[in-house]
Amino acid sequence: MAERIRHCAWCGGAFKAAPGPGRPQRYCRKSHRQRAYEARREAKRRALGPDEVLITRRTWEHLRDALIRLEAAAEDVAIDIGQGRPTKTDYVEALGHLSAAVRDLQDVVVEPTAIGD
Ligand SMILES: [Zn+2]
Structure with missing residues (x-):
């Protein structure tokens, strides 16, 4: 097998x-x-329910903030390349913004303290 x-x-x-x-x-x-x-x-x-997960405040804040930055970057990029005729430079800059936002997420380690079963 x-x-x-x-x-x-x-x-x-x-x-x-x-x-x-x-x-x-x-x-x-x-x-x-x-x-x-x-x-x-x-x-x-801790009597957590099956849909509950416990993570540290630090992890939650880090993840939340990184997701907010990613969402803002995605919105900026959509606006920047959605107007007129974007050039290659516009696309390169847009990808640079997105890459920076994604890098914020790369070092987030979500390791729960407790997971409901
Ligand atoms: Zn594993």
Whole structure:
């Protein structure tokens, strides 16, 4: 049986699941299975519902602010290249704005403290 590409239930990263019998592999590594277990245990302790996730304020603020900047950059780009006849320079500048906004998101690590199950 061939290896199957799956996505880790903790980090979302792709991994090759080992073929064979038994439950399908849900995590890319043992440490992620352990973190997911701890997050579920913490969710039970805090009585979180199945659609609730607990993250730190710092992570939430960082993610929220980066998404606001990305949304603003996307709006600016849509306006800039949506007017008249955009030049190659307009497109290059627009992509530069979008790239800068995306870079803000690249260093955001969302690692929940608890995940409702
Ligand atoms: Zn993982």
